[in-house]
Amino acid sequence: MYRLIKQEGRAKRGEFTTVHGVIQTPVFMNVGTVAAIKGAVSTADLEQIGTQVELSNTYHLHVRPGDRIIKQMGGLHKFMSWNKPILTDSGGFQVFSLAGLRKIKEEGVTFRSHIDGHKIFMGPEESMQIQSNLGSTIAMAFDECAPSKADRMYVQNSVERTTRWLQRCQVEMKRLNSLEDTVNPHQLLFGINQGAIYEDIRIEHAKRIAEMDLDGYAVGGLAVGETHEEMYHILDEVVPYLPVNKPTYLMGVGTPANILEGVERGVDFFDCVYPTRNGRHGHLYTNHGKINLFNAKYELDSRPIEEGCGCPACQRYSRAYIRHLLKAKEMLGMRLCVLHNLYFYNTMMTEIRDALDAGRFAEYKRHKLDSMATPLE
């Protein structure tokens, strides 16, 4: 259950107790799409870099290795050897963005696997069943993430269907949690607010789902093409209609600056592939902005990626060495960069929580943004 420890403006400092442990919020979830963080990062590594919540993708795990196999292996926690909280998405986002030709009906969506092209049907019940098989700590409701440029009528209809789907998710999860062989009978359900950039649709939808007493509420369908200002504006408008005594999750966001702005607007949970994806390309976050290790100026740079960083890469290896690994296409280079970037994000969240605890988040945010905008060289 969520406990609101403190507020500073709309920013929330919370504590979310789950069957897999307590999550201190605001928190950044580390994305491990197919039950592994890309870049050869193991769950043992995650423990070293301060990860609180791992996020895996329902659609990917459904098509490979298959959620039934994971259930037979005792669920995702046991399968990937991670005993802290796991959040699974609903599969909806991938179904609508990654899978081939699809057909949306009231029942759900028919689409083709991106791996072998075979037909798959997924609706609210199927999504809940898959997530139940995975046994994640937090399951996400099955929704449609409408294109950010969709017209008003499309979005209105889509959001109404998403509400009906949410009701079906709630019913199905209740049923699944009560089954005898359920992996995690305490699985939690987060609903998702949609409505593209139509604030009135979003607000109506937020009010509607707020009444449903879910375990948490996400704002979905952002960071999909709209500007940062549009995203911040939507948060300004919508978050006040989501329950303050439940965790708020901004899906798929984002840069360190996006996260600071999100926290200010009351967001508890974040997730994003940036730190892992950028890390694999040698793009590294520091307190003085991003650096690109492929740059020739790092060829003889004996400093760590960032002075004072406590991550396993910076504790031991130089920019010059990691640059060499990246250029030689040695996997170790990617791994060290991903470890640094995730550690940077996780550490920023700790700093944010400390700042909220001390009632000086606004000051911290200003200082951090200034610092990140000021390269050292």
Add this chain to the structure above:
Amino acid sequence: MYRLIKQEGRAKRGEFTTVHGVIQTPVFMNVGTVAAIKGAVSTADLEQIGTQVELSNTYHLHVRPGDRIIKQMGGLHKFMSWNKPILTDSGGFQVFSLAGLRKIKEEGVTFRSHIDGHKIFMGPEESMQIQSNLGSTIAMAFDECAPSKADRMYVQNSVERTTRWLQRCQVEMKRLNSLEDTVNPHQLLFGINQGAIYEDIRIEHAKRIAEMDLDGYAVGGLAVGETHEEMYHILDEVVPYLPVNKPTYLMGVGTPANILEGVERGVDFFDCVYPTRNGRHGHLYTNHGKINLFNAKYELDSRPIEEGCGCPACQRYSRAYIRHLLKAKEMLGMRLCVLHNLYFYNTMMTEIRDALDAGRFAEYKRHKLDSMATPLE
């Protein structure tokens, strides 16, 4: 310096003291071609899996990032953050097998870089200079590894030139070690016995180089196409002519069985890419033979790769999970497999040393070979 602790038949149990620490022999060196073990394995990982000596490739590091850069970074130990012994090969093997069009003269070899095609000249002095820049613990002499099918006349001439090259290596290394800015003024030099499968040429050569009072002696040019029996025969004939009070190194060998046979014939040092290369392909060594994790029968196998194995993969992850990672092409799968395989090799060497200490190597070898030939399922 090498101390022969014990012998059982020709098998040697030794201790080799270097400026970077003591090496207990027999030892298997873990191959990190470009200053990193392939499969995202870090030097921190190597410490966890009991690695005594890391081996890097002179040719690869000369072309990228460049040995002068590594010297400027304080040498290979500092560059890759590894404070135990490192052995570098001479570059000869790669020059003769990997590089493009080459021309061999008395001075050395002219060839083209496999990366950008630019012309490089390497002779004994250049090889020593590069290895001195790298500052490895043990440098290997620059030799020609003649094709195993080369005719007698070619091999005779090649070996004579290799002897002359060895003398030049010895002179050049002495000079380099005495320079003020040398990375490792205590760098050691191993000579290399050649002669293809002509045992009389090999024996003459072994006698000749044994007189040169080098820090160690390698048998090169084996495991390049000849049968295992031919290789064992050459060892039977040649090793007795190499100094028993110096370490003996069988280059590029091999399978666990090859290593057991090599130890029996007096070999102290081994190296091979098998555990890393096989690991990256999901082929895993166990005490009951190799297993291929891509096999469908491991889909729901909750056991570790090998029951009782103390490696970081087996301590925490199941066959089913690692198989899933390999199939999903997640780097973590390769990393876990490489860690297991290197741990298997390193552990076997510990077992071999323990058996030699207890005077029961013959028994251990028989038991180990029997066991590895007997699959569990």
